[in-house]
Amino acid sequence: NAGVTQTPKFRVLKTGQSMTLLCAQDMNHEYMYWYRQDPGMGLRLIHYSVGEGTTAKGEVPDGYNVSRLKKQNFLLGLESAAPSQTSVYFCASAGQGATDTQYFGPGTRLTVL
């Protein structure tokens, strides 16, 4: 039982490049989330999903897209990376609702030059 996994763990991009971050969970959770964490700030929600085939915008969705084609996977895409997107990205999943505990992946450290 791996819990929540994220791929890759580290990535360096040049401005304008694109990439996809993969999040996978094996707990059969309905809810999945993508956050970014920057120094001195709280976790900020980028996008989330309440079930397979659904996605919704969070607090800071601009510059990102997501897809949830399979229940266990939640993908975060950056179409044209900018230095302001340099951050640590965390994926999380939760069972059935927003009041359920969120389980986090180990994070992806992204640097955009």
Place this chain on the structure above:
Amino acid sequence: GQNIDQPTEMTATEGAIVQINCTYQTSGFNGLFWYQQHAGEAPTFLSYNVLDGLEEKGRFSSFLSRSKGYSYLLLKELQMKDSASYLCAVLDSNYQLIWGAGTKLIIKP
């Protein structure tokens, strides 16, 4: 706007007790979470309070006062492994989690 306030950093001694405060102003309230985050790692769940009062779980306790918009996390018998950041998060009226910036707790021998 929505706001979660926590002290940036606290220092305590091994074996002692420390209280980490969190005050919040949010649009609605559907519960408050505390998470622990060691440096370079993912946050892990500590507690969830939705009703007023104290919830005790081993060495950790969490208190909530909804009328005051206030919570605290109490850590007893501090151990070196408790050195971490402690994140307070409130579930607002839209069931979105609003996160504080976290309190970095430093434990000294």
